Amino acid sequence: MKRLSLNTVTGGALIAVLLVTAASGALWTPYDPLAISFRAKLGAPNLAHWLGTDEFGRDVLSRIMAGAATSVWISLLTVTVAVVLGTAIGVFSGYVRGWVDRIVMAFNDALLAFPGILLALGLLAVVGANKYGIIVALGLAYAPSVARIMRGTVLSLREQEFIASSRVIGNSEGYTMLRHVLPNCLAPLTVLATSMFGWALLAESALSFLGLGVPPPAPTWGNMLASSRPYIGQAVWLGIFPGLCISMTLLGINLLGDAIRDRLDPRMRGTA
Amino acid sequence: MAGQDPLLQIDGLTLQIARSEAVVVDRVGFSVSAGEIVGIVGESGSGKTLAARAVLGLVPPAIRRAAGSVRFEGEEITTMPPKRLRQLRGARIGMVFQEPMTSLNPSMLLGEQLDEGLALHRKLKPAQRRELILDMLRRVGLSDPERALSSYPHQFSGGMRQRIMLASVMLLRPALLVADEPTTALDAVVQRDVLELMVGLTREHRTAVLLISHDLGMVARYCDRIIVMCKGEIVEQGRAQDLLAAPRHPYTRKLLAAMPQRGPSRSFPAGETPVVAVRDLVVDYPGRRILFRQEAGKRALHGISLEVAPRQVVAVVGGSGSGKTTLGHAIAGLVRPSGGEILFGGKPIHRSEAGYWDYRLNCQMVFQDPYSSLDPRMTIGGLVDEPLRFVAGMTGGQRAERVREVLTEVGLGDSFAGRYPHELSGGQRQRVAIARALVRRPKFVIADEPVSALDVTVRAQILELFAGLQARHGFSCLFISHDLGVVEQVADRVVVMSEGRIVEQGTRDEIFDAPKHDYTRRLLSAVPALESAPNGGVRLLWRLDGEAAERDRREVLTAGMSA
Numbered sequence: 001m002k003r004l005s006l007n008t009v010t011g012g013a014l015i016a017v018l019l020v021t022a023a024s025g026a027l028w029t030p031y032d033p034l035a036i037s038f039r040a041k042l043g044a045p046n047l048a049h050w051l052g053t054d055e056f057g058r059d060v061l062s063r064i065m066a067g068a069a070t071s072v073w074i075s076l077l078t079v080t081v082a083v084v085l086g087t088a089i090g091v092f093s094g095y096v097r098g099w100v101d102r103i104v105m106a107f108n109d110a111l112l113a114f115p116g117i118l119l120a121l122g123l124l125a126v127v128g129a130n131k132y133g134i135i136v137a138l139g140l141a142y143a144p145s146v147a148r149i150m151r152g153t154v155l156s157l158r159e160q161e162f163i164a165s166s167r168v169i170g171n172s173e174g175y176t177m178l179r180h181v182l183p184n185c186l187a188p189l190t191v192l193a194t195s196m197f198g199w200a201l202l203a204e205s206a207l208s209f210l211g212l213g214v215p216p217p218a219p220t221w222g223n224m225l226a227s228s229r230p231y232i233g234q235a236v237w238l239g240i241f242p243g244l245c246i247s248m249t250l251l252g253i254n255l256l257g258d259a260i261r262d263r264l265d266p267r268m269r270g271t272a
Numbered sequence: 273m274a275g276q277d278p279l280l281q282i283d284g285l286t287l288q289i290a291r292s293e294a295v296v297v298d299r300v301g302f303s304v305s306a307g308e309i310v311g312i313v314g315e316s317g318s319g320k321t322l323a324a325r326a327v328l329g330l331v332p333p334a335i336r337r338a339a340g341s342v343r344f345e346g347e348e349i350t351t352m353p354p355k356r357l358r359q360l361r362g363a364r365i366g367m368v369f370q371e372p373m374t375s376l377n378p379s380m381l382l383g384e385q386l387d388e389g390l391a392l393h394r395k396l397k398p399a400q401r402r403e404l405i406l407d408m409l410r411r412v413g414l415s416d417p418e419r420a421l422s423s424y425p426h427q428f429s430g431g432m433r434q435r436i437m438l439a440s441v442m443l444l445r446p447a448l449l450v451a452d453e454p455t456t457a458l459d460a461v462v463q464r465d466v467l468e469l470m471v472g473l474t475r476e477h478r479t480a481v482l483l484i485s486h487d488l489g490m491v492a493r494y495c496d497r498i499i500v501m502c503k504g505e506i507v508e509q510g511r512a513q514d515l516l517a518a519p520r521h522p523y524t525r526k527l528l529a530a531m532p533q534r535g536p537s538r539s540f541p542a543g544e545t546p547v548v549a550v551r552d553l554v555v556d557y558p559g560r561r562i563l564f565r566q567e568a569g570k571r572a573l574h575g576i577s578l579e580v581a582p583r584q585v586v587a588v589v590g591g592s593g594s595g596k597t598t599l600g601h602a603i604a605g606l607v608r609p610s611g612g613e614i615l616f617g618g619k620p621i622h623r624s625e626a627g628y629w630d631y632r633l634n635c636q637m638v639f640q641d642p643y644s645s646l647d648p649r650m651t652i653g654g655l656v657d658e659p660l661r662f663v664a665g666m667t668g669g670q671r672a673e674r675v676r677e678v679l680t681e682v683g684l685g686d687s688f689a690g691r692y693p694h695e696l697s698g699g700q701r702q703r704v705a706i707a708r709a710l711v712r713r714p715k716f717v718i719a720d721e722p723v724s725a726l727d728v729t730v731r732a733q734i735l736e737l738f739a740g741l742q743a744r745h746g747f748s749c750l751f752i753s754h755d756l757g758v759v760e761q762v763a764d765r766v767v768v769m770s771e772g773r774i775v776e777q778g779t780r781d782e783i784f785d786a787p788k789h790d791y792t793r794r795l796l797s798a799v800p801a802l803e804s805a806p807n808g809g810v811r812l813l814w815r816l817d818g819e820a821a822e823r824d825r826r827e828v829l830t831a832g833m834s835a
Contacts, residue, residue, distance in 0.1 A: 161645035165708070168604050168637040169659045170629070183649040 008259035014252025022072040025065030033058060033066040034217050042235045052237045055227070060241055063219040068245065070220045074134055075200040079193050081139025082200075086146025087182075087189065093147065094154030095177055105151065111144040117203055121212065129212045138203055142196055149192055153185045191261045198253035205246055221246050277346055278303035279480050280327060280448055285340030287322055287331065287504075296335065297323050298504040304448065307478040309471065311491035311512070313527065314501035315727040320484050323501070324450050326350075327482065328365055329357050345447065363393040366441035366479075368470075370453040372433035376425040383421030386440050393444055404443060412439045412469060430592075431462035438470055445477050452484045459591035459754050461791075464798040467494060486728055488527050489757070489800045492516055492812055500524050517809040528810050530732035532757035533802045535739065537781055538764055545618040546579035547716050547748040548603065548635070553577070554611035555595075555602050572598040574772045575612065580716065580748045587751040587763035587780075589795065595772040596752045600718045603750065604637050616716075633662055636709040640721035642701035646693040652679070652704050653689030659712045674711060681744075682707045683737060699730035703737065710741060718750045723758060735761060756799040760784055768792045 031049075037057035045052040051060040093104040111119065116138070123137035157163065158181065166176045207213040208222025216223055221242040228238035280303060287297035297319040304310045314320040325331050326342055329349055342349040344365065349357065361367075369375040377385055383405070390401045402421075409417035412435040425433055434454060441449060451470065455463040471494050474481050485491050491498055492512050499509040500523065508521040519525045555573040572595045580586045588596045601607040603614060605623075613620045616631040636659070639645035646655055653675055660671045676686050682703040693701055702722060709717055722738070723731040739762060742749060753759050759766060759780075766783040768776045768791065776789040784801075787793045800812040 161639040161641055162647045164601075164606055165637065165639060165645050165705075166647075166658075167606060168632075168635075169708075170632045170662045171658075180647050184647070186649075 005259070007255045011252045011255025011257075011259060014248055015256055018068065018072065018249050018252065021065055022068040025067070026069035026073075029059075029062035029065045031059035031062040033062040033219050035059075042231060042238075044235070045237055051241050052235065054224075054235070054238055055231055060224075060238065063224060064221070064241060064245060067219040067221045067224060067242070070131070070214060070218065071201055071204055071222075074131060074204050074214075074220075075197050077135045078138040078142065078200040078204070079196050081135060082142035082146050082196060083189065083193050085139065086143040087150050087185070089143065090147035090150025091154050091177060091182060091185065094151035095158060095173070095181065097155075101151075105148075108144045108147050111141075112148065114141075116141040116199070117206060120203060120207065121210075124207065124212050129207075129215065131214050134204055134207060134213055138200055138207075141203075142199065146189075146192060146196075149188055150185055153188055154181055157181055157184050191257060194253060194257040194260055198250050198257070201249060201253075202246065278305045279308075279345060280304040280482070281341075281343040282323075282327070283341050283343075285323065285326060285342060286338040287319070287326065288336050288338045290334055290336040295338070296504050297326070299340070300501075300504075300506050301340075302499050302506065302509060304480050304482055306447065306480055307475075308497065309474070309481040309483060309495045310497045310499065311483045311485060311495035312499045312501060313485060313488050313491050315486055315729065317503070318501040319504040320501045321452055324452060324482055324484050327448070327450055328361055328367060330367075359393075362389045362441075362446070363444050364446050365448045365450065366444060366446035368434070368437055368441055368449065368451040368454045370456055372430050372437055372457060375437055376433055378425055380424075381421070382423055382425065382436060386421075386436075386443065389440060389444050405439075408439045408443050409436070411473065412436070412442075413465075414439075429462075431458050431466060434458060434466050435469060438466070438473065442473050442477065442479070446479055448480045448482065449474055450482045450484070453486070454483070455490070456485070456487075460756060460798040461591055461794045463490075488728070489531060489812060493800070493814065500527065516812065519809055526729055530729045531802055531810065532732070532735070532755075532761040533804070534760050534780075534784070535762060537779075540581050540584055540764070544581055546581050546615070547584075547617065548750070549577075549579040549615040549618075550599075550603065550612065551577050551615065552612035553599070553602060553609050553614070555598050555607055556610045572772055573602065573609075576769075576772075576774055577612075578767055578774065578777065580750060582715075582748055583742075583746045584764045585742060585749045585751055585762055586765045586767060587753060587759040588767045588769055589753060589756060589759055590769035591754060591795075593771070594769040596754075596769050597720055598772075599769070600637070600720045600750060600752050604635060604718050605632060633712060634715040636712065636714040636717050638702075638705050638709045638717065638719040638722045641725050642698050642705055643725070645705050646701055646708075648693055650692075651689065652684070652691050652693070652696070655693075655704060656689075656707045656711050659708060663712055678707045678711045681710070681741060697730075698726055699734060702726060702734055706734075706738065706741070710745065710747070713745065714747055716748045716750070718752070720752045721754070722751075724753065724755060731758070738762065756795055760799075760801075768795065 035058060037053070039057065041053065041057040042055055043049055043053040043057070049059050049061065051064065053059055054063070089104060089108065093101045119141040120137040123140055124133055127133040127136050163176060163180060166180050171179070204213060204220065205222030205225065208220045209226040211226065213222050214220045216227070224242040225239060228235070228242070231238055282303070283301045285297060285300045286295060288295050300319070300323050302310070312320045312324060322331060322335060326337070327344070327349065329352065331337065337350055340350070344360065386405045387401055390396065390404065394401070396404070405421070406417045409420055414420050414432070414435065420436070425436070428436065454470065455466050458466060467490065470481070483491060483495060495512050497509065498512050498515045500507050500515070500521065502523045507523045508515065508519065515524065516528065519528055553573055553576040554571065557570045557572055559569040576599055578586065588599060590596045598607060602609050615621070616627065616634070619627060621628050621631045656675045656678060657671055660666060660674060666674070675689065679685060679688060684700065684703050684707070688696075693704070696704065719738070723734050726734060735758065751759065751762055763780045766778065766780050767774055768783065768789065770791050776783065776787065776792050783792060784796065787796055797814070800814050803811040803813060
């Protein structure tokens, strides 16, 4: 077995912490993340409240754990929407080629020209600012890049002889696509999905920060960061901990994403 | 050459992979005298290319020289300072590479490229250099050398580029030419022309040649001496005719036995309905569409007609671009013909009719490249089982039984079922591809260059396997190949194609013994006929494009040569 690099271990550990936090946040938190207590308002970190309390006296640790669950859930669903939609479009477009491909890709390129977050903002205005609105909006915003990469992969795959071989056997186009083309697209797709998970997490935080995300009082890292802004002078921990969570998670995802790419790409194997 | 030092003397050369210390060239020693043509023959992984590259000090950085010496004109090359080495390269030792598509710089005018070496190594005025270059280009057979000077490499075909490459190397009149598979990427006719030119040019200038190749027949034709390498070691070396007539090492014998030989003639009853017949088949490739303008398309097949009788192997032969692969694809239904018809069992087939499905199930294909024709994500068992999806009324148990049976037939056995294609060698993969084509017991198989990507000895095994299976199951076969040697071994009938048309067709013996068309003669002149000698040796007979049938066979090389 190959020795794991420091980066892989660090990335893996950070993501493991995130997932454990999110899972426990969904099941159990030290305090009720929504319970208001004006007596404990803006409390500094102490033994009872490890990460302090916010302007309503809610426990920050509990809110971060609950927020992690929400954020991870939203990001996962966003990536799923983007991958399913983008793969369907990209594989179809790359496989049929011709004028269908040209029209689909022209539309796709037009969408790619918008920054993802801007596209999501516009879509949110239509579908409404809530948990599912974010998932749909971000999913739609990210689908074009998946579609583009999938199309490229399919274009190179379909020139391989095993695709011709599948047709000679008598397999239908649809079956060939599902059985032979799609599984061979998995490597680039996994890498893309990993990094997209990071983008989605960040975009969700940004949208919540702008007040377009999950509506309060439900906690997410983004809206915690947003609501901490007025108190930055008196209670710096309100901003620091959610911010730290976001950056650590992104770092973890990027490190892990690199490791996955190296492992899946045969050209990267065997080099130091 | 007695009493005189050889031009190149290699002693005990050992090369290792720097990291793992694995030995890739093991105590290799040989010499090349001035003006001599020496061939190194071996299969992939034999270390022949590395050994030859060591002569120019061009060993890749991952490879380390562990021991041995390379002396060129008395000077030690392995310890030579880089500056002196650069003076030798090009000027005294030239090299021709395998791939003419990539060995010339695509963004440089040929005139500049040819001038580079001369300007570097010779003190001549530009006008004199230009004169030399034009002379040389004329000598290698370019019709308009003036224009070639201001052309780019992509404006020439592969064969022409290899001629230009040869010209650029021979311009400097090196004392030694290292040619690494110089014609492997070219088709048979062009291959012969380029080699004849190379031999002619080097004889004129008394340049010694180190010719590296996997093709024993070709090496034997042009070389004075042959060195046989296997797994990094020299197993045998000697004068070409001695080595062929009386090989001593078992590996040399194996290589000789692997050379294709004419199979037995089989007769077929007349009047049987052909399994597959093609009438006036036309295939057009559409031109590129730019906005609303359609560029002119290309007609790949101009009305092809042929028949394949039951149990018969029909070979389609032609150079690259002859349309032979398009023909196979059109018959297999991968390309839509724009005219003509395909008959299966005497009935025309149309895409919309029920008979088409029956035809598709009975027509299978073996592809050229075993590395890309198997889905890398499927197990061998899954790959072989897949075609059975369409066989009605087979239970899971029967399917598994059939997969086992076919895997055993192709010599792989049950244990391979759980493995993935990347765990297999090229020959094993091609066996899987054959198993996949045969698992449904089809009546008709199209084999598109099934052995051209394989090593010589593996190729012989696959051909033997294929012939055995064909005799046993009696399927008809369309065998597409550019290699006449292989065709002579397997085919019952031969169809010769050139530029999308059939130029000649007939039984194997007719085509090989009495070719009528000029193109067929030229194809034939590039491959030797073999005559077995006792003790595993062979005699090579070269068929020449002569006039009379008797004079068509001139012996270039004979076992005895006692006279």
